[in-house]
Amino acid sequence: MLLEFDDQDGLIRDRALLDPNYVVEEDRIVGRxxxxxxxxxxxxxxxxxxxxxxxxxxxxxxxxxxxxxxxxxxxxxxxxxxxxxxxxxxxxxxxxxxxxxxxxxxxxxxxxxxxxxxxxxxxxxxxxxxxxxxxxxxxxxxxxxxxxxxxxxxxxxxxxxxxxxxxxxxxxxxxxxxxxxxxxxxxxxxxxxxxxxxxxxxxxxxxxxxxxxxxxFDDYDANQLQAILRRRQDAFHDDVVDDDVIPLAAAFAAQTHGDARKAIDLMRVAGELAEREGDNRVREKHVRTAQEKVEKNRVLEVVRGISTQKKLCLYATAAVASQTEGGTARSTTGYRVYQYLTDALDADQYHQETYVNKMKELTTYSLVDFERRSHGPSSGMFLEFQFGERPETILETLREDSRIEAISESEVTSVVKAQIRNQT
Ligand SMILES: Nc1ncnc2c1ncn2[C@@H]1O[C@H](COP(=O)(O)OP(=O)(O)OP(=O)(O)O)[C@@H](O)[C@H]1O
Ligand SMILES: [Mg+2]
Missing domain, CATH: 3.40.50.300 (P-loop containing nucleotide triphosphate hydrolases)
Known part of the structure; x- marks a missing residue:
């Protein structure tokens, strides 16, 4: 009885329509x-x-x-x-x-x-x-x-x-x-x-x-994303979604690469936020907050999906960043930790240049950014990596990979600390 009451009182009528794994009827499929x-x-x-x-x-x-x-x-x-x-x-x-x-x-x-x-x-x-x-x-x-x-x-x-x-x-x-x-x-x-x-x-x-x-299958543009969302608007009760909500969610999703999952996620999260606040409408501000949340989860998804070698490069670099003030990592130091990790796992070991390239590729997910730097004439050039997420979150996520989990965390930390001390 109580559940029934809650259902009626919420803003979302049919959660399945906002579930990325639910197979919608064909008349809800747009542009394919x-x-x-x-x-x-x-x-x-x-x-x-x-x-x-x-x-x-x-x-x-x-x-x-x-x-x-x-x-x-x-x-x-x-x-x-x-x-x-x-x-x-x-x-x-x-x-x-x-x-x-x-x-x-x-x-x-x-x-x-x-x-x-x-x-x-x-x-x-x-x-x-x-x-x-x-x-x-x-x-x-x-x-x-x-x-x-x-x-x-x-x-x-x-x-x-x-x-x-x-x-x-x-x-x-x-x-x-x-x-x-x-x-x-x-x-x-x-x-x-x-x-x-x-x-x-x-x-x-x-x-x-x-x-x-x-x-x-190519990217959707903002118009297609809007159409996809409108065909699912009945996921919500009648007249509870503000007019600017769907266009904004579609625009946010189109910004990355026209990902329908992201557009639908934004609608769901915005709806849930509004419900939790006890608001009687889904509003633009809910979509904006949802965008921040979804973006963060997406980054974690990316981390789970990359190749083992990229994971090792990222793990080494994030491990260094987690031990430095300001949370940055030099490519030269990151590479030494990467060498330690590949030795520990008996995995293929790339040259430093390839390691740097793998890390640069990760910038496309706005996970990490870098600047070219030099600390005095003796240290030479290196890249300084800066993470968009807390390095600890990235390390935790990467440790879900059983191969990486097999490496002792405390040993990595002492290797990292030693390498940071050695920096000139
Ligand atoms: N043309 C469309 N019309 C309606 N809904 C769509 C359309 N394309 C995708 N969706 C919805 O977007 C979400 C993601 O779609 P889907 O899971 O098919 O993506 P995918 O291409 O398999 O992605 P991935 O490569 O990440 O697995 C699902 O909820 C799906 O129902
Ligand atoms: Mg898929």
Missing amino acids: DKQLQEVTKMLRVALGDNRPPNLFLYGPSGTGKSLITKAVCHNIRRICESRDIQFGTIEVNCQDLDTLGIAVYELVQQAADAAGVPVEVPKHGVATKEKWDELYRIVNEHFDSVVFVLDELDMLVGRRDKQEPAFSRLLYQLSRAGANDELNAYISVVAISNDTKMMESVGSRAVSSFTPEDVH
Whole structure:
């Protein structure tokens, strides 16, 4: 009863419409007709034509890649149900998958879920081949056609000692299994990535069996973002959103790169702020406060998504900044700490120039900034890095990575202190 009352009293009527993982109905999707059409070509696979089965969807974050894929798979499922075709979507997000073996196990698990059967292979302690066999068995026994969705595939790098990245081996195996007799269902593989260059690092074996059609997702402009938000305005009760709220949220989101997720996040956070303040309307000031909050979270997201090498560069630099007054770090000192970290992990070690370039690349996320400096004739030139966030927040976030977590924090601190003392 109390909950019901709270619901009515709040400003938000339907939270799902402001949830980035919720798949909205097609009439709420704006400006992606071409992509919808191209991805719908997968339909032909489900309906028994195995010709153009693979797709590579690429574009910046928040441009609708996951949404469009999910919406199309949803449509296919409906059609297949009406035609009595056993259709399955086997979807994995590769962001948190470390190795090929783990990724294949995840596919097995998703396949078993989709089929409603138990997994009959252990997660650890068996060869990846046995996991592949289990995947083929489940798919062959339960499905006529399957779409494999490999979201954020570029994140599946795998072990360093392998010549070919894990995502490339995954693509090779999957697309080859479809062509061989290992899988008798019709299969289609959809690879999704932020990284336009991902296909360049796919090995030649995989390229010749995967051969996807490319579908590009470009940035939204402020008008498109406004349209996207207006189609979701009924997430709020009638007449509680000030007129300038949607244009402002769209403008903020367009400033970075036209990210619909950010635009929707801004609306949600602004709404929640207004509710918490007990305001009876969502106002421009709520959007401005939301912008500050969302920006901060976004930076933390960036930190979670970068490559291990970039993480090590960033960790070294932030560790130095956390121990200096004013929170800055010299590139020369940061590089020595980076060397310590790569030695500790037995990881590849870049030259100082590459380290500096990796750090410079991170400035595009407004995470860190730098100035060129020299302290007297004997010290030479160096860059001085300055963080937009507290270095401690960055270190904490980076320690979520199990490899970095394995390095002793106190040892890093003493190395950092020694290196700072050595600065001339
Ligand atoms: N054209 C659109 N119309 C309506 N909503 C959209 C549109 N594009 C994206 N969205 C919404 O924006 C949010 C982000 O979209 P989505 O998750 O599809 O992005 P993405 O391209 O997969 O991003 P990432 O690369 O970060 O995974 C979701 O809430 C989605 O519903
Ligand atoms: Mg996505």
